[in-house]
Amino acid sequence: MNEHEFAELAAGHALNALSPEDEAAFVDALAEHPEWEHHAHSDAATVAALSDSVAEVAPPPALRTDLLARIASVQQDHPAQVAAPASSLESPAAAPAEPRRRSWGPRAWFALAASLVLLVGVGGGAVVLTQQLNRPVAVVALERIEAAPDAQTASTTLSDGGEATVHWSETVGEVVFVSDGLPTIGADQSYELWFVRDAGAxxxxxxxxxxxxxxxALLAGPMSPGDVIAVTVEPAGGSPSGAPTSDPIFAIPTA
Incomplete structure (x- = not known):
């Protein structure tokens, strides 16, 4: 099982909707790859946020029947492909095979059904779902990092009392900068983040x-071991030369 397949199972596990076979596969994969646990934590947090934000609403009695009917109709419109006979594979004059369309498996149908049930059943909760899906990418990345088993942080305090922290995880492969109390800069200026290493910034x-x-803020690009994360004040849009044009207002070592 690869990580993508595990992430699909994690979504079903969070909804308590896995079959016994898939639940067993989920548990075995998690035991073999504990570094994937952040998928389970993230999905569980999302389900908890949805359930805590809205009151329980009984779904319409006809929802299940209508949903199954819709799935059945789509399956008829897109029947499964039949494998070619073995003789055609052995024939030297066989025509080139046509590109194979990827069919929807049981887990994809589950995802569709679960999405429809959530949207119809929670009513006003659709607003909450939209908010969850539209969260800033830096916030989502920070949650992934915090849930990772190798999550690390490094912080510093600014001269005027502000604070800055860098969060990173090697397994997640992302770095997020969080600050409070940065100094005010002009409308014609921007803050710019830097990876500072022996080769330069x-x-x-x-x-x-x-x-x-x-x-x-989510940092663009991979961090190397021992990098220093720095912030400078640059012209609006960033340094025109690709190198810092001012001294950093702070620098945070990660080693």
Missing amino acids: ISAGVFEAGEDGDAT
């Missing part, structure tokens, strides 16, 4: 801070 993207100097 490599831009990791620009970001904006809120009115209180708070920010959550």
Whole structure:
């Protein structure tokens, strides 16, 4: 089982909707790959957020019947392909095979059904679901990092009392910067993140801070062991030269 297949099972596990066979496969895969546990934590947190945000609403009695009828009609419109006879595979004059369409398996149908049941059953909860799906990518990445078994952080305090923290995980492969109390900069300026290593400073993207100097930003590019994460104030849009044009307002070692 690969990580993508495990992530599909994790969604079903969070909804308590796996078959006994898939539940056993989920447990075995988690025991073999504990580094994948962040998928289970993330899906469980999403389900909990949805269930805690809305009151229980009984689904319409005809929902199950209508849903199964719709699935059956789609299956008839897209029948499964029949394997070619063995003789055709052995014939040297056989015509080239046509590209094979990928059919929807049981887990894909489960995902469709679960989505429809959630949207119809929770009513106003659809707003909550939309909010969950539209969260900033930096916030989602931070949750993945915090749930990873190898999550690490490093922090520093700014001279004027602000704080900055870098979160990263090697297994997740992402780095997130979180700040509170960054100094105010001009409208013609931007904050820019950097990976600083022996070879020099490599831009990791620009970001904006809120009115209180708070920010959550996902760094662009991979971090190397021992990198220092720095922030400089640059012209709007970032350094025009690709290198820092000012001294960093802070630098956070990760080793």
